Amino acid sequence: MIAVLALFAGVLLGVWLDPTVPSALQPYLPIAVVAALDAVFGGVRAKLDGIFDDKQFVVSFISNVLVAGIIVYLGDQLGVGGQLSTGVVVVLGVRIFGNVAAIRRRLFRA
C-alpha cells in the first residue's frame, strides 16, 4: 500500500516539477525506465514469494539503472550505441517477462 502511494507521489512530483532533462541525458531515459521496471517487477515477484528485501530492492534498482546507462554510454562512445541499447532492452525485457509470468502464475494460478 505504502509502495503504491510512494509510486503515485513520485509520478505527481514528476508532473508537478516538470523538470527539463538535459539533452545529453535524453538518450538514457528510455533505457533507465526499462531497467527500473526490471527492478520493480523483480521486487513485486519477491514480495509475492514472501522473500522481499528492502536493501536488495534498492540496490538492484540503482545498479540496474546505472549499469544500463553506463552500457549505453559506452556503446555511444564506441559507435554501437543503438545495438547495445537493443541488447540491454532485450535482456531486461526477457527478465521482465519472466518475472511478470511468475507474478501472473502466483496471482491467477494460470
Next chain:
Amino acid sequence: MTEQGGRSYAPDLLTELFRDPLEPGYAAAARRRRSEPTTAWRRRAGRAASVVTLVALGFLLAVAYRQTVAAEPSRSAVRAGLVSQIKQREAENTALAAQAERLRAEVTRQRDAALSESAVAELRALEAATGLGRVRGDGVVVRVADAPPDEDAVTGAGGTNLGRVLDRDLQDIANALWSAGAEAISINGQRLTATSTIRAAGEAILVDFKPVVGPYEVSAIGPGQLERRFSRSAAARLLRSVSEEYGMSFDVRRVDDLTLPAATEPQLRYATPAVDPTVSSSGSPSPGGEPSSSPSGGHR
C-alpha cells in the same frame, strides 16, 4: 548436460536468464534474515529507502513520459517552421522575379525610346542570340520524366531508381539540341545562356543554380529538321533505350510558335568587354543569331 565426467556445469547465461529471471539476491537475503534476525532500526531504514526508490521510480516514469510526449511536437514544429520558411522565401523569390521582369520590360521600353531604330534592332538581335531576350519561333519540346519509383509494396524500401533523370541526361539533351541547330533552349522555363550550368546537387537538378523538378521539358527553337536531327542523335538514342529499359518517360514532339523566356542577366564580375562593343557587335548582324553565335557554342 549438467553432469559430465563428475564435474557439474552451471547452465549457460541465456538458459539461466530464461529459466529464473528473479535475482538470486532475494533468496540469499531471505536465507540471511532467517539465520540472523535484523534489528527494527535496520528494517525501518530499509523500508524508507524502498519508499524513496519508488518515489524516484514514479518520478522517472513521469519525466520519461513527458519527455516523449514533449519531444514529438517540438520536432514537428521545427520541421513545420522550416517548411514555412522555405515557402515564404519561394514566394519572395517569385515576387522579386516578377518585379525584375517588370523592371526589365521598363528598361527595355526606356532604352528603345532613347535609342535609334537601327540600334534597337541590333540590340534586340543580340539579346535574342545571347538568351537575354524573349524569343519565339517553331521548335521541339523534349519531355523527360523519372520512372515511377520501384518501391517494395510491403516494406516501402526503394532500391536505386535507374530510371531517374540525371543532370547528365539534361546536359546531353541540351548539347544534342544545340548541335542539331537549336538557337534558343530553355529547361522548364529557364533559358540557357552562355554561362548556364546544369548540375546536380544531391537529388535535385539545378539549372543556373535554380532547382528544376520533373517532368523536365526542354524546349528549343530551331530549324525545321530539328526534331529529326535530334531524334537521330546519340543522346536521344541513349535516352530512348533507357526509357524502354527502366521506364523513364521520354518523348520529342514538334511544337509551333514556341515562346522562350529571357534569362536573368548574368553578372559578369571578372570579364570585361575587350573591344569597343559597337565594333564587335557589327560582326553578327543577322537577327536571330547564327548557331555559331548561340550560347554554349562549344558543341561542335
